[in-house]
Amino acid sequence: MIYLDYSATTPVDARVVDAMTPFFNASFGNPSSVHRLGQIAEAAIDSARESVARVLNCKPDEIIFTSCGSESDNLAIRGAAYAMREKTGAKWILASRAEHPAVTKTLEHLGKHEGFLVEWLDVDERGRVTPETVAKAICGDTAIVSVMYANNEIGTINPIKEIAEICRANKIVFHTDAVQAAAYLPIDVNDLGVDLMSLGAHKFYGPKGVGVLYVRKGTPLVSQLTGGGQEFNLRAGTQNVPYIVGFAEALRLTAEERARRVAHVQPLRDRIIGAVLESIPDSQLTGDLESRLPHHVSFAFKGVDGNLLLTLLDAAGFACSSGSACKTGNPEPSDVMNAIGLSREWGLGSLRVTLGKDTMPEHVESFLNSLPALVEKARALR
Numbered sequence: 001m002i003y004l005d006y007s008a009t010t011p012v013d014a015r016v017v018d019a020m021t022p023f024f025n026a027s028f029g030n031p032s033s034v035h036r037l038g039q040i041a042e043a044a045i046d047s048a049r050e051s052v053a054r055v056l057n058c059k060p061d062e063i064i065f066t067s068c069g070s071e072s073d074n075l076a077i078r079g080a081a082y083a084m085r086e087k088t089g090a091k092w093i094l095a096s097r098a099e100h101p102a103v104t105k106t107l108e109h110l111g112k113h114e115g116f117l118v119e120w121l122d123v124d125e126r127g128r129v130t131p132e133t134v135a136k137a138i139c140g141d142t143a144i145v146s147v148m149y150a151n152n153e154i155g156t157i158n159p160i161k162e163i164a165e166i167c168r169a170n171k172i173v174f175h176t177d178a179v180q181a182a183a184y185l186p187i188d189v190n191d192l193g194v195d196l197m198s199l200g201a202h203k204f205y206g207p208k209g210v211g212v213l214y215v216r217k218g219t220p221l222v223s224q225l226t227g228g229g230q231e232f233n234l235r236a237g238t239q240n241v242p243y244i245v246g247f248a249e250a251l252r253l254t255a256e257e258r259a260r261r262v263a264h265v266q267p268l269r270d271r272i273i274g275a276v277l278e279s280i281p282d283s284q285l286t287g288d289l290e291s292r293l294p295h296h297v298s299f300a301f302k303g304v305d306g307n308l309l310l311t312l313l314d315a316a317g318f319a320c321s322s323g324s325a326c327k328t329g330n331p332e333p334s335d336v337m338n339a340i341g342l343s344r345e346w347g348l349g350s351l352r353v354t355l356g357k358d359t360m361p362e363h364v365e366s367f368l369n370s371l372p373a374l375v376e377k378a379r380a381l382r
């Protein structure tokens with residue numbers, strides 16, 4: 001099997017596994033315990049927090065460990081929505097139409113059950129939220145703006161810094177979902193100017209089931225998981241020590257090796273884009289050519305059932321995706337395909353190919369040799 005689905009998840013780096021292992025067994029203490037085994041676990045969490053803070057260029061107590069990227073998105077949006085409404089009465093939340101379901105479903109929930117008002121920001125045909133769109137949409141009653149750093153389905157990178165500046169000038173809390181971006185883009189929170197930022201380890205060679213929410217000091221936030229006082233009273237529950245250690249090590253390695261990883265995947269990405277557009281009729285790149293994650297390729301093929309194409313690719317030995325990793329069995333184009341204005345005829349035929357550390361040029365060539373016939377087959381079978 002040739003794995004070309006690194007945006008869905010990545011294998012855990014062996015160095016990360018090594019860092020985690022002692023905390024399952026030898027040093028298994030509860031970090032809240034007073035005795036020495038507890039202190040060892042607590043020290044491991046403290047040093048993981050410091051390590052993450054160094055990469056993000058923030059203070060350790062601005063890092064909240066969570067159970068995944070989705071939980072970080074939930075804590076950010078729900079937590080800031082409640083807090084801002086209490087503080088200022090504001091109840092509008094603005095978010096782009098191309099956000100991950102962890103954001104869109106959370107907002108729908110807040111709108112339906114909690115009395116918040118949601119405004120969806122349009123994206124351009126490349127999936128970008130422009131600073132002008134945000135500037136036009138905000139008003140005195142806006143509590144939060146949430147715009148993802150980079151899109152998981154089409155790889156588009158948003159102008160986060162410019163959007164953050166607009167929010168700051170208007171005293172609006174700005175959250176960015178950086179779960180997809182963190183593997184390849186700089187995530188210095190002071191340079192970006194964000195108030196809240198979500199991360200998840202399994203997108204950058206860490207384990208599944210652990211995330212981080214960065215919370216800028218002074219950002220109003222109400223805890224969503226109540227109980228013990230862990231994580232500065234913002235997220236109850238005994239910390240998952242080995243996974244937190246794994247998160248920190250995976251992020252540290254990602255920051256250290258970022259330039260090398262980008263240099264490895266980007267030429268392979270560009271080779272795929274050029275070859276596919278040339279060899280397959282009625283194909284188009286989705287997302288932006290320049291403002292794009294370096295490991296991310298996505299296409300739309302006219303008159304193709306994307307799920308069928310994935311099945312054919314799977315049978316031929318290639319693991320790809322049609323956008324979001326969720327298998328819904330729903331034969332409608334994704335929200336992102338609709339948001340960028342693709343017709344049904346094109347939007348149903350989406351394909352995402354995402355590369356990683358272990359992707360070799362021969363894997364790419366093998367994929368490029370197989371794809372045109374499989375697209376033809378999918379068209380014929382439709």
Ligand SMILES: *Cc1c(COP(=O)(O)O)cnc(C)c1O
Pocket residue numbers: 007068069070071073100102148150151152177178179180200201202203209210211
């Ligand atoms: C994967 C992903 C998430 C969800 O992260 P989990 O850790 O799987 O919950 C959220 N947002 C984006 C952009 C993602 O790519």
